[in-house]
Amino acid sequence: MSRAPRACCARGDGTPRASSASVFCGVSASTFPSRSLDPMTNLKHSSATATATRIAAGDDRTQYDSFSILLHWITVILVLAQFGLAQTWGFAPKPARHLMIVSHMSFGILLSAVLIVRIGWRLIPGHQTPVSAAGWVERAAKGVHYVLYALLVGEAVLGFVLRWSGDESMSFFGLLMPSPFAPTSKATHHAIGEAHDFVGWAIIVIAAGHAAAALFHHYVLRDDVLKRMLPGKAGDA
Numbered sequence: 001m002s003r004a005p006r007a008c009c010a011r012g013d014g015t016p017r018a019s020s021a022s023v024f025c026g027v028s029a030s031t032f033p034s035r036s037l038d039p040m041t042n043l044k045h046s047s048a049t050a051t052a053t054r055i056a057a058g059d060d061r062t063q064y065d066s067f068s069i070l071l072h073w074i075t076v077i078l079v080l081a082q083f084g085l086a087q088t089w090g091f092a093p094k095p096a097r098h099l100m101i102v103s104h105m106s107f108g109i110l111l112s113a114v115l116i117v118r119i120g121w122r123l124i125p126g127h128q129t130p131v132s133a134a135g136w137v138e139r140a141a142k143g144v145h146y147v148l149y150a151l152l153v154g155e156a157v158l159g160f161v162l163r164w165s166g167d168e169s170m171s172f173f174g175l176l177m178p179s180p181f182a183p184t185s186k187a188t189h190h191a192i193g194e195a196h197d198f199v200g201w202a203i204i205v206i207a208a209g210h211a212a213a214a215l216f217h218h219y220v221l222r223d224d225v226l227k228r229m230l231p232g233k234a235g236d237a
Contacts, residue, residue, distance in 0.1 A: 063228050065128035071118045072229050076207075078111040079152070083204055086197075102171050105163065109172045112156040119149070130228045144210055151203045158196040165189045 063069070082104060089100035121127050163170050164179035166189045171177070183189070217225035 063128070063130055063230070063232060066231070067121065068118075068127055068129075069229055069231055071114060071121065074114055075111065075118065075152075078107050078114065079203065079207065082107055082111065083200060086200065102174075105159070105171045106173045108156060108159045109170065109177075111152070115149075115152055115156060130224075141213070144206060144213075148203065148206055148210065151199055151206070155196065155199045155203060158192060158199060162189070162192045162196050165192055 085100050085104040089097045092100055160170060164181060165184040167179060167183035169176040169178045214226045217223050
């Protein structure tokens with residue numbers, strides 16, 4: 001049985017020479033570029049490369065426009081206020097509890113209006129978005145944004161349905177909005193309430209992860225991700 005020939009390259013006099021781990025046909029292993037196996041280094045390199053590529057292409061969009069930034073922070077404040085009210089009114093005395101519940105409904109309606117404006121603003125020409133880097137990190141970030149939008153819209157709808165399914169009016173700072181449909185069974189009303197609570201917690205958990213990722217980009221990767229949503233003159237460019 002014949003043996004397979006060993007990989008080799010020729011010497012200067014034409015005599016075959018067996019290859020080794022460090023030399024293959026006269027090419028040293030150091031000739032091939034090494035790729036960092038450190039994920040942190042790769043992330044930093046990817047972020048820096050994306051920024052350099054964007055600048056080289058003449059695109060200096062580093063922030064969202066001012067109106068998008070304003071809507072973002074209004075949303076953050078309202079979501080935190082909504083969650084805080086829902087988690088604390090059970091410990092408040094009855095008069096204060098009623099005021100907190102009414103405030104929760106009013107802020108919920110206001111948040112619904114803000115969401116409609118945000119979605120509409122993103123769909124029409126004129127708003128500015130920063131150029132995104134390619135890669136799985138950016139795709140994951142966009143996925144989180146879409147999930148948060150879906151959860152916020154779903155939570156707002158559940159809030160309306162929860163009140164109306166219990167044959168109760170919504171209140172917007174004293175302006176009553178009666179239920180447009182007949183009350184549901186107690187079991188259905190309870191299930192809607194459970195779903196409303198679950199989605200609320202899901203929003204907080206995902207939003208906290210979103211905020212932590214932005215801080216990670218700012219303090220560890222040292223890129224401009226966090227600055228995209230901070231007020232500044234670049235946002236008006």
